Amino acid sequence: MLALKAINKSYGKRLILKQLSLTVNDGEVLAIVGPSGAGKTTLLRCISGLEPIDSGEIDLNGQPFDPYRNQNQDSVIGVVFQDFQLFPNLNVLENITLAPILVLKQPAATAKAKARQLLSRLALADKERLYPYQLSGGQKQRVALARALAMRPQVLCYDEPTSALDPNLRQEVAKMILSLKADGMTQIVVTHDLAFAREIADAVKHVTAL
Amino acid sequence: MNGIVAQWQYASQIMPSLLLGLKTTLSLFVLTLIGAIPLGIVVGLGRASRFKVVRQILGVYVWIMRGTPLLLQLIFVFYGLPIVHIVFQRYNAALFAFIINYAAYFAEIFRGGLQSIDPGQYESAKVLRLTYWQTVRKIILPQVMKIVLPSIGNEVINLVKDLSLVYVIGLGDLLRAGNVATARDVTLLPLVLVGIGYLLLTAILTFGQRKVEKHYSYYK
Numbered sequence: 244m245l246a247l248k249a250i251n252k253s254y255g256k257r258l259i260l261k262q263l264s265l266t267v268n269d270g271e272v273l274a275i276v277g278p279s280g281a282g283k284t285t286l287l288r289c290i291s292g293l294e295p296i297d298s299g300e301i302d303l304n305g306q307p308f309d310p311y312r313n314q315n316q317d318s319v320i321g322v323v324f325q326d327f328q329l330f331p332n333l334n335v336l337e338n339i340t341l342a343p344i345l346v347l348k349q350p351a352a353t354a355k356a357k358a359r360q361l362l363s364r365l366a367l368a369d370k371e372r373l374y375p376y377q378l379s380g381g382q383k384q385r386v387a388l389a390r391a392l393a394m395r396p397q398v399l400c401y402d403e404p405t406s407a408l409d410p411n412l413r414q415e416v417a418k419m420i421l422s423l424k425a426d427g428m429t430q431i432v433v434t435h436d437l438a439f440a441r442e443i444a445d446a447v448k449h450v451t452a453l
Numbered sequence: 454m455n456g457i458v459a460q461w462q463y464a465s466q467i468m469p470s471l472l473l474g475l476k477t478t479l480s481l482f483v484l485t486l487i488g489a490i491p492l493g494i495v496v497g498l499g500r501a502s503r504f505k506v507v508r509q510i511l512g513v514y515v516w517i518m519r520g521t522p523l524l525l526q527l528i529f530v531f532y533g534l535p536i537v538h539i540v541f542q543r544y545n546a547a548l549f550a551f552i553i554n555y556a557a558y559f560a561e562i563f564r565g566g567l568q569s570i571d572p573g574q575y576e577s578a579k580v581l582r583l584t585y586w587q588t589v590r591k592i593i594l595p596q597v598m599k600i601v602l603p604s605i606g607n608e609v610i611n612l613v614k615d616l617s618l619v620y621v622i623g624l625g626d627l628l629r630a631g632n633v634a635t636a637r638d639v640t641l642l643p644l645v646l647v648g649i650g651y652l653l654l655t656a657i658l659t660f661g662q663r664k665v666e667k668h669y670s671y672y673k
């Protein structure tokens with residue numbers, strides 16, 4: 244379970260998140276919905292440790308947890324970025340196995356075998372040797388998802404997973420999220436699409452610009 | 454017929470001195486690159502760093518090196534510095550001047566390359582819990598190398614030609630060897646041979662540059 248309690252976050256003098264609290268239960272999907280500029284990406288950056296919070300508390304399984312300073316090798320939060328941020332110099336398989344090998348110290352053969360399982364599950368089995376520039380948007384997103392999953396995160400976050408894709412892929416993304424939920428994955432999905440949020444989420448958290 | 458034979462004989466007579474000059478040019482070329490590329494990477498990292506003082510000091514260095522003629526720098530090091538009791542031998546003076554000059558150009562190229570990497574690359578690496586150096590080694594530097602290769606290659610080719618400036622401090626390089634022979638024997642042939650020598654060198658380097666760029670063309 245991940246819980247945020249009374250989080251405040253400013254950029255300079257501008258308050259972006261004010262006394263924000265939320266809870267995601269294990270195995271559930273929380274959607275965070277709000278208009279552009281509401282601070283959704285900022286919130287994900289705080290949860291994933293890319294930005295420090297100014298005040299408030301983040302709890303993981305009931306224990307205080309500081310994603311910004313966490314030096315632990317265990318991956319707690321996984322992120323699928325809005326623009327995916329695959330590594331262009333590495334092929335699909337290398338994108339996925341890089342961190343498991345370097346960080347989790349998995350033997351290369353183990354990391355590859357696990358990556359291939361993820362790829363076939365995400366219908367990318369024949370793409371492992373391709374480079375990111377050779378993939379479609381939807382394929383890139385699934386590689387980004389596989390790369391995050393390979394680190395076995397406790398919570399997986401998505402920033403606007405439908406925004407960079409063709410509208411007709413929206414259903415595919417929803418299916419993907421629900422299929423991971425069926426496996427017990429805890430997920431946080433940021434979106435400005437309320438209908439999409441209702442379709443996938445157990446709970447919806449609304450945020451507005453201050 | 455006789456004329457051509459005589460020309461050949463003359464060419465083979467002066468060839469040893471031309472090759473000696475070529476040797477000086479080539480050894481300066483290799484040693485300048487060995488010094489200037491690593492120095493350029495370090496200065497480039499410093500120029501892109503978040504420490505303002507470091508950025509500014511290196512900025513002044515780059516400004517001076519790129520804002521004054523290389524010929525002036527060469528003369529300054531060999532004829533100027535002895536006045537303040539810093540004495541270099543001819544060869545070392547040339548090497549020193551070329552390394553600090555070319556490092557400044559390389560540094561600007563590397564800085565541009567580093568700054569053109571999407572900050573999101575560092576962030577996705579960070580979320581995957583890679584360390585800073587793992588990120589630099591596996592993700593950032595390979596991308597920077599690909600970006601800077603064409604510019605670095607062009608500078609390397611310029612270097613071969615720029616090295617003829619060592620003429621001014623009396624170093625016996627390829628150009629001087631040809632010029633001495635031309636002045637002594639009143640014939641154009643030595644200078645033509647020198648020109649062919651430079652053309653061959655730059656052609657080989659251009660070929661090498663293409664090969665290396667091709668090596669990096671497996672992704673976009």
Ligand SMILES: Nc1ncnc2c1ncn2[C@@H]1O[C@H](COP(=O)(O)OP(=O)(O)O)[C@@H](O)[C@H]1O
Pocket residue numbers: 254255259277278279280281282283284285286
């Ligand atoms: N690094 C930053 N520095 C200053 N202001 C920022 C920064 N990042 C985001 N902001 C501002 O914070 C507000 C919220 O941004 P963001 O979290 O990206 O919103 P959303 O993802 O909901 O569209 C915006 O007004 C944006 O301009």
Ligand SMILES: [Mg+2]
Pocket residue numbers: 283284285402403
């Ligand atoms: Mg956003």
